Amino acid sequence: MALNRDRVLHAAVALADDNGIDALSMRNLAQELGVVPMALYKHVANKEQLLDGMVDAIVAEIDPPATDGTDWKPAVRQRILSARKVLLRHPWASRVIESRATPTPAVLDYINSLIGMFLAGGFSLPLTHQVMHTLGSRMWGFTQELFPSPPVTDPEAAAAAMAMLGARWPHIVQIATAGAHTEGGLIVGGGCDDQFEFEFALDLLLDGFDRLHREGWAATSR
Amino acid sequence: MALNRDRVLHAAVALADDNGIDALSMRNLAQELGVVPMALYKHVANKEQLLDGMVDAIVAEIDPPATDGTDWKPAVRQRILSARKVLLRHPWASRVIESRATPTPAVLDYINSLIGMFLAGGFSLPLTHQVMHTLGSRMWGFTQELFPSPPVTDPEAAAAAMAMLGARWPHIVQIATAGAHTEGGLIVGGGCDDQFEFEFALDLLLDGFDRLHREGWAATSR
DNA sequence: ACCTGAACACCGTTCAAGT
DNA sequence: ACCTGAACACCGTTCAAGT
Numbered sequence: 001m002a003l004n005r006d007r008v009l010h011a012a013v014a015l016a017d018d019n020g021i022d023a024l025s026m027r028n029l030a031q032e033l034g035v036v037p038m039a040l041y042k043h044v045a046n047k048e049q050l051l052d053g054m055v056d057a058i059v060a061e062i063d064p065p066a067t068d069g070t071d072w073k074p075a076v077r078q079r080i081l082s083a084r085k086v087l088l089r090h091p092w093a094s095r096v097i098e099s100r101a102t103p104t105p106a107v108l109d110y111i112n113s114l115i116g117m118f119l120a121g122g123f124s125l126p127l128t129h130q131v132m133h134t135l136g137s138r139m140w141g142f143t144q145e146l147f148p149s150p151p152v153t154d155p156e157a158a159a160a161a162m163a164m165l166g167a168r169w170p171h172i173v174q175i176a177t178a179g180a181h182t183e184g185g186l187i188v189g190g191g192c193d194d195q196f197e198f199e200f201a202l203d204l205l206l207d208g209f210d211r212l213h214r215e216g217w218a219a220t221s222r
Numbered sequence: 223m224a225l226n227r228d229r230v231l232h233a234a235v236a237l238a239d240d241n242g243i244d245a246l247s248m249r250n251l252a253q254e255l256g257v258v259p260m261a262l263y264k265h266v267a268n269k270e271q272l273l274d275g276m277v278d279a280i281v282a283e284i285d286p287p288a289t290d291g292t293d294w295k296p297a298v299r300q301r302i303l304s305a306r307k308v309l310l311r312h313p314w315a316s317r318v319i320e321s322r323a324t325p326t327p328a329v330l331d332y333i334n335s336l337i338g339m340f341l342a343g344g345f346s347l348p349l350t351h352q353v354m355h356t357l358g359s360r361m362w363g364f365t366q367e368l369f370p371s372p373p374v375t376d377p378e379a380a381a382a383a384m385a386m387l388g389a390r391w392p393h394i395v396q397i398a399t400a401g402a403h404t405e406g407g408l409i410v411g412g413g414c415d416d417q418f419e420f421e422f423a424l425d426l427l428l429d430g431f432d433r434l435h436r437e438g439w440a441a442t443s444r
Numbered sequence: 445a446c447c448t449g450a451a452c453a454c455c456g457t458t459c460a461a462g463t
Numbered sequence: 464a465c466c467t468g469a470a471c472a473c474c475g476t477t478c479a480a481g482t
Binding site for chain 1: 320327330331333334335337338341347348350351352354355356358359360365366387390391392393394396397398400401418419422423426427429430434441
């Protein structure tokens with residue numbers, strides 16, 4: 001079977017899914033496809049374009065927008081949560097999306113349609129501009145993880161580690177345990193950017209947008 | 223003058239400031255210091271630890287928290303805007319902070335003190351947990367830029383590019399021009415993540431936190 | 445039109461050796 | 464204790480050549 005752009009892109013996505021984005025080199029990818037590295041360059045100009053193509057491939061997996069006449073808020077909410085589901089299947093994707101120098105057509109389609117939802121909801125152009133900036137990377141359904149969770153070792157070791165941390169950073173330990181999704185335990189679970197955290201932040205933003213919209217927000221400082 | 227950890231770290235920061243983070247290789251850095259690459263490994267275990275040290279160095283530039291008995295909101299606001307000023311001086315820093323596998327002590331200090339401000343303001347532990355997650359990378363004073371601004375060429379070319387974009391992504395062009403900080407012009411300025419956008423988002427978040435706090439928010443779904 | 449082989453200019457990092 | 468030289472196992476990408 002002949003090599004073509006689609007085969008290259010899908011092999012790249014599979015390789016990144018399975019072995020992580022660091023394992024994705026032109027040389028590894030070529031080997032996976034049973035081909036010499038230079039063969040790839042007939043279908044993809046360079047590595048940057050390969051990454052662009054991978055982003056396009058997975059953005060295509062996001063559900064299309066709801067077409068019925070639903071309110072902007074549930075429509076936006078559902079679309080973003082659908083994007084989130086896709087990104088959860090491809091853990092490397094958030095980082096790659098952020099790293100792209102110029103957006104791909106599929107990315108522009110997604111952004112364009114999201115903007116369209118706010119405008120259809122009656123949002124003014126300036127407010128929609130601010131809203132899109134405020135959403136930021138959350139429009140893709142992910143949040144930058146800022147409490148990197150320690151590798152899950154045995155509970156005893158984790159508790160000991162927490163105690164040590166607490167000596168110097170007491171508030172961090174308080175907060176970590178306050179949010180631990182274990183039944184009353186002290187252990188910080190693996191990864192806090194879960195559905196609850198994400199939806200909390202998303203709803204806080206959407207409610208804020210709603211409020212500003214109803215109050216007829218207009219930029220005052222210019 | 224002998225090489226030491228501080229000299230290595232500060233040379234690395236200067237190199238990244240001047241030539242971009244991509245130009246920072248162990249080999250380039252060694253050359254900058256007039257030394258053979260392997261000499262660096264006596265002061266820094268590997269490149270990851272070099273990057274950690276660089277983050278520590280610039281986090282130290284953030285103003286200390288206000289110690290007077292000000293309200294949590296202006297205190298948090300001022301601290302985050304101070305972090306933003308630091309990151310603006312080191313454009314590579316946001317990306318490097320996000321990429322660290324485990325946080326450095328200076329990073330933990332910063333997070334810990336920010337949490338302390340909310341707690342001092344009377345926030346409950348669970349709410350503070352959610353609040354910190356919602357802040358996300360915005361606690362460092364930056365927003366992931368999602369409308370990469372085209373390189374500033376001549377206005378005519380920019381207008382033509384906008385017209386082409388508008389054919390397929392009309393909403394994006396509408397929004398871009400609605401936010402352009404030029405006097406009524408059509409050109410998207412270079413970089414939209416400016417002070418106005420950032421403070422808008424920050425204040426929307428802080429106001430949302432304030433509201434939830436006053437309403438006595440408690441996690442309902444667990 | 446598509447793939448190959450050999451080469452170039454880079455990486456981070458090791459090891460054994462020098463002073 | 465600190466720095467060096469040579470080497471290893473990688474990168475992305477070029478060029479000229481093969482089929």
